Amino acid sequence: MLKAPIFYYHSIGNIGPETLSADIFKEHLTLIKDAGFTPLTVSELIALDVNDCGNYVALTFDDGLLDNYEIAAPILQEYGYKATFFVIPGFDNITRWVNPTTSQWSDDAKPGFTIPFPSMQQQHRRELVEMGMEIGSHSMTHPKLNKIAESQLHREIIDSKLMLEDQLGQSVTSFCYPKGRYNNTVLKYIKKAGYESAYTTMPGYYRANTPRYQCGRFLVESPELFRKVLNWLSNRHHWSQGLCSAIRPGLKLKNYYT
Numbered sequence: 318m319l320k321a322p323i324f325y326y327h328s329i330g331n332i333g334p335e336t337l338s339a340d341i342f343k344e345h346l347t348l349i350k351d352a353g354f355t356p357l358t359v360s361e362l363i364a365l366d367v368n369d370c371g372n373y374v375a376l377t378f379d380d381g382l383l384d385n386y387e388i389a390a391p392i393l394q395e396y397g398y399k400a401t402f403f404v405i406p407g408f409d410n411i412t413r414w415v416n417p418t419t420s421q422w423s424d425d426a427k428p429g430f431t432i433p434f435p436s437m438q439q440q441h442r443r444e445l446v447e448m449g450m451e452i453g454s455h456s457m458t459h460p461k462l463n464k465i466a467e468s469q470l471h472r473e474i475i476d477s478k479l480m481l482e483d484q485l486g487q488s489v490t491s492f493c494y495p496k497g498r499y500n501n502t503v504l505k506y507i508k509k510a511g512y513e514s515a516y517t518t519m520p521g522y523y524r525a526n527t528p529r530y531q532c533g534r535f536l537v538e539s540p541e542l543f544r545k546v547l548n549w550l551s552n553r554h555h556w557s558q559g560l561c562s563a564i565r566p567g568l569k570l571k572n573y574y575t
């Protein structure tokens with residue numbers, strides 16, 4: 318039966334504490350290559366036959382940071398790999414900032430937040446599509462969707478999809494919950510918008526019976542842990558929720574602006 322890990326990243330190869338080095342990212346890709354896995358976009362993954370027993374993996378990037386385009390995408394191309402980029406179209410003119418002391422993120426320039434993380438623009442997203450990458454929506458302005466008024470959900474979930482589709486000239490069928498937050502009302506809007514799948518920040522493999530709007534993903538930095546998550550797909554390692562919980566502290570679930 319189909320079973321595949323979906324990994325997620327934020328900044329790649331930038332400066333400061335809140336970025337994964339390009340070298341470690343390349344180590345991840347080399348592990349995928351050595352293990353014989355095929356990277357797919359999430360849309361390709363969820364379209365597979367449920368009885369497919371191939372070794373697949375999906376790589377996703379949250380927040381539409383410019384370094385995803387400038388640094389991660391060329392590395393992916395070197396390996397011939399596809400990935401999915403969950404972007405925030407309302408943030409095109411926003412530079413986010415990191416405080417190197419606290420590792421906190423801010424959407425505004427303010428004292429102590431000294432490391433800039435500019436956002437991708439329309440043309441970058443279009444180029445990613447031309448490379449064979451998938452663009453998904455990560456909402457219009459990245460709020461916690463379970464904390465905002467229902468009247469705002471239309472703009473965040475539906476309008477962000479329409480805006481990206483208008484810019485890219487193709488369907489946008491994948492959504493990623495900002496900071497992993499959602500509730501039943503949010504799920505209702507995801508369905509109404511016509512998304513085919515949506516992604517959380519909780520660890521868990523994608524399987525044939527995974528609810529399409531609550532797909533789990535792994536946030537992993539260490540290549541050793543990355544290798545373990547990949548290897549648990551083999552018959553030698555029976556993956557279970559218990560094991561997943563056991564590795565959760567290593568997944569750095571909270572220290573990223575997801």
Ligand SMILES: [Zn+2]
Binds near residue numbers: 575
């Ligand atoms: Zn995010």
